Amino acid sequence: MTSPRAALTLASPEATCSLATRLADRLRPGDVLLLSGGIGAGKTHFARCLIQALQDAPEDVPSPTFTLVQVYETRAGELWHADLYRLSDPDQCAELGLTDAFETAICLIEWPDRLEDLAPQGALSLGFAMDEGEDVRQLALDWTDPRWDEVLAGLTA
Structure with a gap:
């Protein structure tokens, strides 16, 4: 396993939310964020803050654990928030319309290991x-697409 391209310590839920909010304004349709980590690690909190930052009138953002996918209209375009924890086969991801x-759309994918080889390379x-x-989180960021160098500039310092 290679080292992450960037690593951050998020000292509080507010720090996690702040990072999500600052990243939100830099996203565009076609951007996919793969959020991994154990239960309670902060994936949904990060996603909720990011989604609300892109809404003109922030609304409640439930976890899509049981619905699998929630779709939001945001000022940056359509945003899909998916929780794949309950999926057992990557073909189910295609059936949900995720690959399209x-x-x-901007896509936030929790439990991306369920995608297997369907995970976008970029x-x-x-x-x-x-x-x-109790509230401290470690965040490792990794990417191969050079677009993320520009998007993350100044956010991970």
């Missing part, structure tokens, strides 16, 4: 991990 959404991977402090 990867090209036309996606930004965010790995959340709990730290010793």
Whole structure:
């Protein structure tokens, strides 16, 4: 396993939300964020903050654990928030329309390991991990697409 391109310590839920909010304004349709980490690691909190930052009138953002996918209209375009925890086969991801959404919408994917080889090569991977402090999270960011160098400039310093 290679080292992440960037690593951050998020000292509080507010710090996680701040990062999500700052990143939100830099996203565009076709951007895919793969959010991994254990239960309670902060994936949904990050996604909720990012989605609300793109809404003109922030609304409640439920976890899509049972609906699998929530779609939002935002000022940056359509945004898909998917929680793939309950999926057992990557073909189910295609049935949900995710592979098409990867090209036309901003996509936030929790439990991206369920995608297997359907995960877009140009996606930004965010790995959340709990730290010793109750509210502290470690975040590892990794990417191959040079677009993310520009998007993340100044956010990961």
